[in-house]
Amino acid sequence: MEFSEHIKTANVEDVVLRQPLHPPLRGTLCITGHHLLFSDREEDEGRSSGQVLLLLRNIDAVEKSVENLLGYSGLFSSPGHAERTSGSSGTITIKCKDLRVLQLDIPGMEQCLNIARSIETLSCLDCVSEMFPFFYRPSELNLQDQWGLSSPEEHYRQATELHNRWRLSSVNRDYSVCPTYPRAVVVPREISDDMLVKASRFRQGGRFPVLCYVHRKNGMVIVRSAQPLTGANRKRCKEDETLLQAVIGGSDKGYVIDTRSAQQAQQARMTGGGFESKSCYSQWKRLHRHMERGKALQESLIKLVEACGDESSNMDRWLSKLENSKWLSHVQTALSTAGLLAECVERDGRSVLVHGSEGTESTLLVSTLAQLIMDPGCRTLEGFLALLEREWVQAGHPFQQRCAHSAFSHARLQHESPVFLLLLDCAWQLWRQFPLALGFSEALLLRLADEAYASSYGTFLCNSEQERSVAGVREKTHCLFQALLRSRHRDSYCNPLYERTELAIWPSVHPQSLQLWRGFFLRWTPQTRLLEEAQEEIRNMIVEWEKLVMS
């Protein structure tokens, strides 16, 4: 992998950089295999804005406009151009996945085109092993450090209340039963590995029902899976039925929360999928909740970001545009479905199976949020990160496909979908509605949103544990979650108001109770920056009070 062949022009002098919240800078632009580096001319002044290091992976879209000054200079003219004497120049607009928009004025048409081409190519390399996490070697981290917070094995070992009825199965040790599951999964004790193999053939992608949460207060569990492959002729699978029966054990009833509408579930049978019919799963009651996924979510994000960035119509119909993007209604659906799930477990005292079709998107969204609602252990900083590790990374959310592009990209949409971002938004809504109950801060959510789309760490690389194992992610990259916990910024990822509560935190899901996550979607506005600073100030205050008073 020679990055240099993609870099025709590595350095350009006399470039003007315009970025939100800062005055324009003039300096040197440098392109490397993974970064765009801009250095201010007056570096010695020590201004933090003097240097900008941008991960190329963070770039979602590049727009260029070249001009020949002798020709039609008026068309693209921007302040600063007049000073230049060269015959031609160009402007590159860089739209990032973290929603930042930068502009580079580059002297020399050819240089400008070279730079743009380099960025275009290097920002969307497909080969995992060429990505930056494999090259990132900060001095404070060691590749021998622990990777990840916990493994399925450790998680099982610690959850002793499970041991009676549940066992850890290594049936997937070589990823052959289910390529998107981790090596070890928790299943009912009485279900043998053979039965698991058979049950896996009856679930899309081999994702047979596995345990993801046990509610300590009443022993009820959440299991998740992919849809059953009943198909048009209503196939059955004895092992799958036995497995689910074993999940509820002696209890007489369990719920299936299907994240599709009843109609969609019916239609899925035409393409080989299906649902748990009443006749075959008599102990299970199905509840359908239609959740948008895939393209619909991505388009919603695009509309929202477009509305947020539209400065022409400051007042004009902003609320309508926000509504039309439907983003907040996706937030609402996710939270209310999670609330339904938590209600089944906590209030109704039933175990629940969650799935949609593939079981890697809305299924994870709902199961994660339900755990946040019910389990105080998931609401600490460590607990939340461990939850994400279990329910998203190990559970096989295809990060690489979903987060390949964000809202600005001109590339044709393939598998992109902001499910994880939606999760973070929902977590933020919880954080806002329960200012004391969550141990982490908005800064953490923002950081995670950034890292999911472009990262120096290996955590969100690839689409499954299997792919990570093949690529050697554990051995050759650093772990984001470990880095966050050890970071000297760790404090800023904690909620200074945090007070553990054992109670479930039931979110209000009325549209009046949901807000646009301004911290993310309007992040590059001065007002949001001020608010961030105020949050930081409040944290420092409390830390300092406690320090002195306790001393």
Next chain:
Amino acid sequence: MASPVSMPNSNALDAHIPTTPRDIKDMELLSDVCLLAGEDRIIDKDIIYICPFNGAVKGKVLITNYRLYFKSSDPDVSVTLDVPLGAISRVEKMGGASSRGENSYGLDITCKDMRNLRFALKQEGHSRRDIFEILFRYAFPLSHGMQLFAYLTQEKHEENGWSVYKPIEEFRRQGLPNNKWRITFINKGYDLCDTYPTVLAVPYKSKEEDLKRVAAFRSRARIPVLSWIHRENQAVIVRCSQPLVGMSGKRNKDDERYLDLIREANDTPKLTIYDARPNVNAVANKATGGGYEGDEYQNAELIFLDIQNIHVMRESLKKLKDIVYPNVEDSHWLSSLESTHWLEHIKLVLSGAIQVADKVTSGNSVVVHCSDGWDRTAQLTSLAMLMLDSHYRTLRGFQVLIEKEWISFGHKFASRIGHGDKNHADQDRSPIFVQFIDCVWQMTKQFPTAFEFNERLLLTILDHLYSCRFGTFLYNCESARDQHEVRLKTVSLWSLVNSKIDMYLNPFYTPESGRVLYPVASMRHLELWVTYYIRWNPRIRQQQQSPVEQRYKELLALRDEYLKKLEELQLSDSPSSHLANSSTPNTSSSTASTPPQQYTRLHTPF
């Protein structure tokens, strides 16, 4: 189990003097009512409350001369209502003796604070007649020749809120009088202007006769007077009413000269006049004798701020109420909200104030007026002052701001709110002050460490804007207040507030005396104040307020302890030095910043 409908911030209206119930039966249900000193029971009755969230709830209602109190008798449905009668704008009979259907006979009560209450009674024997008449009399005492409750209450507080605002002291804090601005008592007997306060600050060079001649050319004689002066650049905010230009385009040399004196005072080339109205409205006002400053005012520029009048604001809030009570509009919430235009109006008021503040910061004096100069003008001057002067962002400073720019300068509270008056459809009513408090709330959201007070203070102020328990918001102007001896015979709201200030303090307040706050008045950054406008809906409520408030109280205590310790440390470090200026946040014991602006507040937790 239904959740109780008792308001989350009921403390704002709470009372602390227990009462002896009349009989055992009452005691069971109505025993937890704490009546105020001077509050008398008038009637109690079995009644059904038609709760929009829980359905029909049986219980008992108690009417006193201050409140309507309802408590459910069904132990499974715990519903308590505690509504000051002052909050009622309209009482109507619902159904007749022959109406069919369950609970179709009763009372329909419209409140000023974004809710309606419906009660059903037994159809037999005119059972609602007595309660209707009592409610009608006591909710609208002024329409029945009776006194407002503020004149009947006997409550006592440690602090006397009437001493919060002393005009001369406030002028002195601003550094007035000086060699450009003088204090005049020309309005001592309200002879010059009957809706202005007695103490006014005017250009040093203006003579008393000038003021009289200017008064003749300004609507209701509300002449341009100083509201605020910038300590460093001496730019001022001056407020007034519209000039009486009329159709014929009258001129008044004295008025022109007077405005030029204002400009001269800090020696800038241009005076900026902000007319809060939309341009067309200002033009239309000429037909009724009003108007705006034309080209004859040399050295002045006129800018219209496009803020709509009281009628538009009233209708806008009415629309908002329609979509939040009793049922919140769920399916198209955001576009419904948009169609009320409420946030748009908030935006225009805020951005007008930002322009005023910005102009003054850059060293230019400004004159602000609308038509009469008591609605939009008060909003603009007070919000601009809140942005410019950190003193007004303290708990007591904010009280001064309201006392000064709203109460003393004659915002017509009596007309806008309709205290004790049965004419619910009065066209003079308008939520201008609510809108101002909303703007303040928006600012506190955008600057969480810049205000010493918390949201509870704002809610408390709005609750007592209607309650008629305190004299603070009664009457239209100072002359009327004097006439009715408000300061002698009633209690100030600030007495209540300042007697338990820790309820109203923001633990994260960080005083920054020189800082000018420019909120963002973009729709993207404005929010509907859900915790006020939709607070009656138990489903919208978020995390129980009590743990959050408890945590904030703990933090306040922690902060106090911290400050104490810090002081001890500093004393032991250098016994002679006063509080060293630490970079750390520090409010209570810090006695303000710049010496002349010093405003000593004793902060002892009560």
